[in-house]
Amino acid sequence: DTGVSQDPRHKITKRGQNVTFRCDPISEHNRLYWYRQTLGQGPEFLTYFQNEAQLEKSRLLSDRFSAERPKGSFSTLEIQRTEQGDSAMYLCASSPDGVKEQYFGPGTRLTVT
Amino acid sequence: GIQVEQSPPDLILQEGANSTLRCNFSDSVNNLQWFHQNPWGQLINLFYIPSGTKQNGRLSATTVATERYSLLYISSSQTTDSGVYFCAVEGSTDSWGKLQFGAGTQVVVTP
Numbered sequence A: 001d002t003g004v005s006q007d008p009r010h011k012i013t014k015r016g017q018n019v020t021f022r023c024d025p026i027s028e029h030n031r032l033y034w035y036r037q038t039l040g041q042g043p044e045f046l047t048y049f050q051n052e053a054q055l056e057k058s059r060l061l062s063d064r065f066s067a068e069r070p071k072g073s074f075s076t077l078e079i080q081r082t083e084q085g086d087s088a089m090y091l092c093a094s095s096p097d098g099v100k101e102q103y104f105g106p107g108t109r110l111t112v113t
Numbered sequence B: 001g002i003q004v005e006q007s008p009p010d011l012i013l014q015e016g017a018n019s020t021l022r023c024n025f026s027d028s029v030n031n032l033q034w035f036h037q038n039p040w041g042q043l044i045n046l047f048y049i050p051s052g053t054k055q056n057g058r059l060s061a062t063t064v065a066t067e068r069y070s071l072l073y074i075s076s077s078q079t080t081d082s083g084v085y086f087c088a089v090e091g092s093t094d095s096w097g098k099l100q101f102g103a104g105t106q107v108v109v110t111p
Helices: none
Strands: A005-007 A010-013 A019-024 A031-037 A044-050 A053-057 A065-068 A075-079 A088-095 A108-112 B004-007 B010-014 B019-025 B029-037 B043-048 B052-056 B059-064 B069-074 B083-091 B105-110
Touching (some): A010 A019, A031 A075, A044 A065, A075 A088, B019 B083, B019 B105, B043 B052
Antiparallel strands (some): A031 A088, A088 A108, B019 B069
């Protein structure tokens, strides 16, 4: 049983560029979550999917951020026109239906120069 | 939203020592998890413990939901226990799955 996987693990981009991250949840986990963690802080909730439906979005998710889960399996998080303040670790988690315990992937570390 | 406070913020231990980490939260919870974040950033699940007591090897945890706190015990610490320990909760009035993390406790275990 493989865990949550995320790709890429590291991304360096220049300010103003668009980036896209991918998350593959644990097989048969229909709930998928995105979090962001800046240096020295705990992770902060961004958004949550149940199957393909995006059910909750944080105010942290500005108009430049968009997340999708088109077939209820993997999810993508896109950041448009990146800013230096977007530099962070982006974490994905998943859980099966009816279970509250969340399992996290290794994260994608984004550096905006 | 629910507030989560962890203490102490930093902890330095000699190998073999025991320690207690605390997590206070401001409202009733549906979910409480303890994580260990390794140096590469991976969050490793330690306990799912919205109430009661659990043990796993040298680690144990207790949550007293009525008094709104949880404790993580590390016994006979090893250098591999170094890292940041996070408590995360989902408030009863929050949306499903919206975990609120504390600021973490940075643990350093010296040989």
